[in-house]
Amino acid sequence: MDKPELKNFTKPESIKDYPVGPSFSGGHLVSVNSGWRTFKPVVALDTCTGCYRCYLVCPDGVIVKTEAGKVAVDYDFCKGCGVCAHECPFDAIEMVKEDLQK
Amino acid sequence: MNNKRITVKNMTDKEYFFGHKACAGCGGSLAVRLALKVFGDRTFAALPAGCMSAVGFIYPQMAFLNNAIISTFPGTGSMLSGMRAGLDALGIKDTHVVGFAGDGGTADIGLQALSGAIDREEKIIYICYDNEAYMNTGVQKSSLTPYGARTTTSPAGENLPGSVMHKKNLFEIVAAHDIAYAATASVGYPQDYLNKLSKAALVEGTSYIHIYATCPTGWGTPTETSVSLAKEAVDSGLWYLAEYENGEFTLNRRPKEFFPVKEHLLKQGRFKHLKDSDIRIIEEARDKKWKRMLEHWK
Numbered sequence A: 001m002d003k004p005e006l007k008n009f010t011k012p013e014s015i016k017d018y019p020v021g022p023s024f025s026g027g028h029l030v031s032v033n034s035g036w037r038t039f040k041p042v043v044a045l046d047t048c049t050g051c052y053r054c055y056l057v058c059p060d061g062v063i064v065k066t067e068a069g070k071v072a073v074d075y076d077f078c079k080g081c082g083v084c085a086h087e088c089p090f091d092a093i094e095m096v097k098e099d100l101q102k
Numbered sequence B: 001m002n003n004k005r006i007t008v009k010n011m012t013d014k015e016y017f018f019g020h021k022a023c024a025g026c027g028g029s030l031a032v033r034l035a036l037k038v039f040g041d042r043t044f045a046a047l048p049a050g051c052m053s054a055v056g057f058i059y060p061q062m063a064f065l066n067n068a069i070i071s072t073f074p075g076t077g078s079m080l081s082g083m084r085a086g087l088d089a090l091g092i093k094d095t096h097v098v099g100f101a102g103d104g105g106t107a108d109i110g111l112q113a114l115s116g117a118i119d120r121e122e123k124i125i126y127i128c129y130d131n132e133a134y135m136n137t138g139v140q141k142s143s144l145t146p147y148g149a150r151t152t153t154s155p156a157g158e159n160l161p162g163s164v165m166h167k168k169n170l171f172e173i174v175a176a177h178d179i180a181y182a183a184t185a186s187v188g189y190p191q192d193y194l195n196k197l198s199k200a201a202l203v204e205g206t207s208y209i210h211i212y213a214t215c216p217t218g219w220g221t222p223t224e225t226s227v228s229l230a231k232e233a234v235d236s237g238l239w240y241l242a243e244y245e246n247g248e249f250t251l252n253r254r255p256k257e258f259f260p261v262k263e264h265l266l267k268q269g270r271f272k273h274l275k276d277s278d279i280r281i282i283e284e285a286r287d288k289k290w291k292r293m294l295e296h297w298k
């Protein structure tokens, strides 16, 4: 997958540190979305056929096509919506409860 | 810009709408993501006030990889016109100028600017992601909210069944401008949507795509059903896949028999209160519309 890298961001300390207008270039990401998740999608690689249905329908674009012709998930940005698991024609994705104590 | 059919196998791996803060399972964000994957790097986008601008531009984040700007709520059509004029003035070629506006931003407050842009035959692509209410401000009824849907301004109770108005027929209003290309789509039929996006990208004049986009937060639906529900809406005849081109309407999908409306609606919190008499009103409106479409459209 070809996606923007996370960037460091120093919080402005005074009003003077804020830009006057819109100031960031495309793909300026400073925080992940993984904390939104209560369940995470886990791909069973032996069942996955590489049909890429999950890749097509993921609203967040976090499914990655792998060189082996299967898929992996970018857990930094997956929100755990479960659309991929619900749509997989081969039941190759299981939604597994996150350990929220960690 | 080529003519090749874009599919999940050959589409770019580049993600242009990434790291956004839309709710989990948001259908609108899927509509924006897929469109930008078809249009590519040289795309200039305008988004009015609404969920997709709210979740894309959260300081200091910028979830769009391409050029993108927030327009005024009513001004998407005019902002797109200005962007096209600016690109022409600068001699910047091979670009797409695209708007992503909600149902409220399109069918209500933005209709005048959209109508003007179509009338001027601007070379722009306007995408309305229709989540059937003003979601970003907390679920108020728009003119694209369907009959029976509970919103904060169309409450359901003893006296009212939720919205008492049916959906405005925006697709045909847009087509009545004799626009170069207009289509309806659904996030439940992503390949059909990709085909329409590819077509829109090649149109010389104005193109308009109206995509049915699930909103788990506003509809009270499980996040994982965002794609299957949008498919079911088409299969039950409550939404339809069609195109308008060269002055003619084409239906892209004619369900042999409809998926049961009641079963489909009762999966959604916003319709849970509906009585059988309300379901019948919805079915009658559907049948009337389909009779007309089947008689007059290709």
Ligand SMILES: Cc1ncc(C[n+]2csc(CCOP(=O)(O)OP(=O)(O)O)c2C)c(N)n1
Pocket: B028, B049, B050, B051, B052, B073, B074, B101, B102, B103, B104, B105, B106, B131, B133, B134, B135, B136, B137, B142
């Ligand atoms: C002139 C003006 N009026 C009202 C608003 C407040 N407002 C911001 S977003 C929004 C709702 C947008 O609804 P819709 O266009 O359907 O997009 P959605 O949020 O559902 O994606 C409203 C009313 C505004 N920003 N500007």
Ligand code: SF4
Pocket: A043, A047, A048, A049, A050, A051, A052, A053, A054, A055, A070, A071, A087, A088, A089, A090, A091, A092, A093
């Ligand atoms: S939808 Fe299922 S089978 Fe297809 S690529 Fe994804 S995990 Fe594999």
Ligand code: SF4
Pocket: A041, A057, A058, A059, A060, A061, A062, A063, A073, A077, A078, A079, A080, A081, A082, A083, A084, A085, B025
């Ligand atoms: S759970 Fe949702 S966000 Fe995560 S990979 Fe699946 S579809 Fe994408």
Ligand code: SF4
Pocket: B021, B022, B023, B024, B025, B026, B027, B028, B029, B051, B055, B131, B135, B136, B214, B215, B216, B217, B218
């Ligand atoms: S409220 Fe609905 S449309 Fe808005 S971001 Fe959430 S799911 Fe998407």
Ligand SMILES: [Mg+2]
Pocket: B102, B103, B104, B129, B130, B131, B132, B133, B134, B135, B136
């Ligand atoms: Mg809306």
